[in-house]
Amino acid sequence: MGIVRDSDQFSRLRLRFIITAAGAFSIALLIICATINLWNYSLISQQADSMIDLIHESGEVPSQPPQPSSADTSDLRITAETPFQTRFFTVAVSKNGDFTVCDSSHIAAVEESEMVAIAPNILERARTRGFYESYRYAVFDEGDSLTIVVLDRSSDINAFESFLAVSIAVCGACALIALLLLVPLSKRAVKPFLENQERQRRFVTDASHELKTPIAIISANNDLIEQINEPNQWTERTRAQIKRVDELIRNLIELARSDEPLDQRTCSTIDLSRLALSATDAFTPLAETDGKHIEREVEDDIVITGNADELERLIGILLYNAIKHYEGTGPLRLSLHHSKRRTARKAELIVTNPCSNLSNDDIARLFDRFYRADSSRSRGTGGYGIGLALAQAIATKHGGTIRAELGKGSVNFVVILPFARS
Template sequence: MIRTLRRRFLLIALASLAGTLTALCLVINLGYRYMTTDRADEVIQLLHQNAGQFPEPEAPVDPAAFPGFQITMETPFETRYFVVRLTSQLEVADVDTDHIAALDRKRVVEQVEYILDSGRTSGYSGYYRYGIFNEEDGGQTIVVLDCFLQLQAASNVLRLTLLASLACVAIVFLLLVLLSRRVVRPFAENLEKQRRFVTDASHELKTPLAVISANTGLLEASIGENRWLESTQVQVRRLDRLIGHLVELARSEEALPEAEAEPVELSRIAAAQAEDYGPLAQASGKTLESDVVPNLVVRGVTENLKRLHTLLLDNAVKYCDAGGVIRLTLTQQGRWAVLAVSNPCAGLDPAQIPRLFDRFYRADPSRSRETGGYGIGLSTARAIVQRHKGKLTAAMEGDRVTFTARLPLT
């Protein structure tokens, strides 16, 4: 359990960090890309308004200003662009390539044809940003801006943020691996103290219960049968069984020592338990059906796995509706052995399903008193499954409740 808790702590912490860094990277890179495109559109708009030329700067520039495009004395020499004017029949009337060296008139015309075929008034053609403006004479003006450096900078920002995020995740992962043991240590110590308390208290309670049982027996021998003495004996036996179940639950929650684990043929246990519980179910007016795939082997403790079947079948027999059919199946799903025990239980509220594994929780307390239940059998079953590195779940379909244990195959 502690190892699982530590693993979950690592996964949750890393998932939270990765989600935060992913959101941060998206904001930074989408924001930078938007600013790059917005700046290019401002430049294109300005060039169109000034007949393909940059106006003289009117105010001092501030490199720290945000956002917006500012014109300096060097802007006309730093900016690469060309302007094409079209007639109303979309024929090339004039081409201005004085501010770009990489394209001649022929290649500019090819770019214009591609831009017109796109059917959009603005966008990117490779690393060129363009804008199309309608003129009063029915013609059009196309301003195309070279944005190679700006797009390259955006790509570099993306790479840097990704590398920085991966580095942060790696560093935090190493720190969590080193510190997570210390984080979960108080929980582990408290859990161990609780288990020790249950075990020690149970052993301490057994002695006075034995004395009470013996004294009650002596009194009964002296004065004869008495309903009060009989009631006391019943409650003593009830407490003795409860103490035994609590000790079992505490031991089931302990980690499984590797030395105690051995290959166990789960199929043989399931078949034997189904055969043993068949007469018991029949005596209660119910029917037990089984379907067991042979030769399924898991690694664990034989007695624990027998107890798992006993708890699930005992629960099914106790709470199955009168005349109902109990089904036990053992199948293989990939690398897992899947044990499922189901029974009709029309009186069970589906909202109670998540709480069935809580200690001392009973969906129907009055019926539990009749059947002698304590509300810890399913808690013990789940502890046994978790001890064997598996998972026990409950689900309800219609009026049938199904308990499914998944155990890793050897």
């Protein structure tokens, strides 16, 4: 049985490691790919804008680098072939809104009628620079008119799209290769963690069992002293501490075992509604002894799959915790119903008790092992800060979750458990 459990836990940890590592690597690749392509797009835009500024200033494309001027051409590589490779046209817009083609001699793929049709679409964008299809444009205010310079960048756009497709394909291939490598490597990565966890579990279990012997001897000696000299305050205090240590040992053993995955052979279909009612009946005398009342609202026929003893332990922990830390006035309340999200097919168990001394920081740490929001109070009531950690472990093993929420003068412990598979 231990081999089965270790194998299940090993598989889950491997899967979690693979998903986490592959996800992180994929995100890094995505960021790198996006950064490179954005930089490439920005470079294309800057070069096009520099060329447009140069055309607007000189009215043509020079065959050699121009002299320093107001147009920034530092990112351009101009050669004798540049005038023959650059395709552009310019359109003037008068105050009356008339469009006039000023220069169409440097482009053959666009008719003058198309140029006049493109210009209004550019002006409607309310941006002085940008892309219109495969053209880069800029609008210059000449005072009494507007000049639109439109530069054909189809070759650059095609190159950009090709590079984008290739970079996405390369990143996808790298992510796939990383995933294939992570599958065998994950065994080495996860194995030391599991071995260390198993050592800790064995240490806690073995140490707890070893402590039972001296505790039993101390208890027997204390009984013998009481038989010889009659019980007194010293033997009674010793007995109380023996009981406290014995309970702590049992909790430590149970806590160590809680890390083990759920053994499917101990699972069955459970009527959680009946289990909740039974647990409430069991804790009602304890609550009434302290002058408290437990209200319950349980829907019928809520069925889940799990270990009945552990689920009963989970409900018992929450009820005992609610009774022990009851503060203020009002009833304790246990409710069990279908999750508000009907499509989730989950059961929602809520245990509520009046409580006024918890803060948001306490709520965030309530399920930490050995954490007690009020150490002196918990120590006085026999608490160890283990119960809620056990409850969380049980809920997790059953594929559910547990959380604590602060209400108006109360604290709610909400457990979500999946329904039995039909």
